[in-house]
Amino acid sequence: MDNPSLESLPDCAIVADLYADLDPEWERFLAEAAISGRPVYHYKQVWEAETGKVQIEHMSENGFGALVPSFAYQKMKRAIDVVLSVLALPFIIPLMAICAAAIRWDSKGPIFFRQRRMGFRGVEFNVLKLRTMTESHVGDDRDLSITRNDDKRITRVGAVLRRTRVDELPQIFNIMRGEMSWIGPRPEAVSLSQWYEGEIPFYRYRHIVRPGITGWAQVNQGHVADLDEVNEKLQYDFYYIKNLSYWLDLLILIRTIRVVSSGLFCEFTPRFQ
Incomplete structure (x- = not known):
């Protein structure tokens, strides 16, 4: 549009690159649009709302300030985590006991699988899972941290659990x-995280919040197998961090229930241990 004017446009929202060097004519046009009550959006806002992702290549422009989650919400979220865990524990322990018996019957080895993972603020911790693979094939090696279709390491019971x-x-x-x-x-896994940090800009910034059992990337993308997919996964992670809220957490919970009930992303794509 060479000569912007409100009269030539229908009554609708306006999307523009608000950080670009605009001509005075365009600046006046956008100002008049805002004053007249028309919504004016930066195009990246629209892109993020449509895709549920934050473009990593624009991180320096977005600024890290936009990705700093609310301290008050993180405190409240932590309290909710504890309360939900206490309420869920009486139901989860009997289920884990049944699974433990099935694992013991199906294959030799420990019931639980422990692995060093990169956690909140970059602090390593031991993640705890029910073992789903043969004992000789679990570990922290980068290659061993990825499972694929028809992976021979997965036990019969493990396939159901996964x-x-x-x-x-x-x-x-x-x-x-x-x-x-x-x-x-x-x-x-620590080995994977260190590799990604060396290959993908800003990857370490995802550790600004606590890791979760489920997340925005998991319900939108599923499991990943290469750096391009990890890069896309990071865009979902940054969107979650930028828009951290009760509503987004509730949406993730609802989608997780749907994913688990349908078995989506489990049988046809690679998966990390």
Whole structure:
């Protein structure tokens, strides 16, 4: 549009690059649009709302300030995590006991799988899961941290646990220790996290919030297998951090229930241990 004017446009919102060097004519046009009551959006706001992601290449422009989560909300979220964990524990422990018996019957090895993960503020911790693979194939090596379709390492019981996400239930103890949250970016194995930090700009910034059992990336993207997919996953993580709220957490919870009940992302894509 060479000569912007409100009269030539229908009654609608206006999307523009508000950080660009605009001509005075365009600046007056956008100002008049805002004064007249028309919504004026920065195009990146619209892109983020449509995709549920934050573009990493624009991080320096967004500024880290936009990604600093509310301290008050994080405190409240932590309190909610503890209360929900206490309420859920009487139901989860019997279920884990049944799973433990099935694991013991199905294959040799420990009931639980422990792995060093990168956590809140970059502090390492031991994530706890029900073992779903043969004992000789679990560990912290980068290659061993990824499972794929028809992976021979997965046991019969393990396949069921992974498909239903029941193998994640022991992480309730990680939540009670303050290492994790019910909802947040998934914690990666230390070896993987260190690799990603060297390959993807700003990757370490995802540790500004507690990692979760489920997250925005998990309900939108599923599990990832290469750096391009990890880069996209990080965009989802940054969107979650930037828009951290009760409503977003509730939306993730609803989508997680739908994903688990449908078995989505479990049988057709690679998955991290």
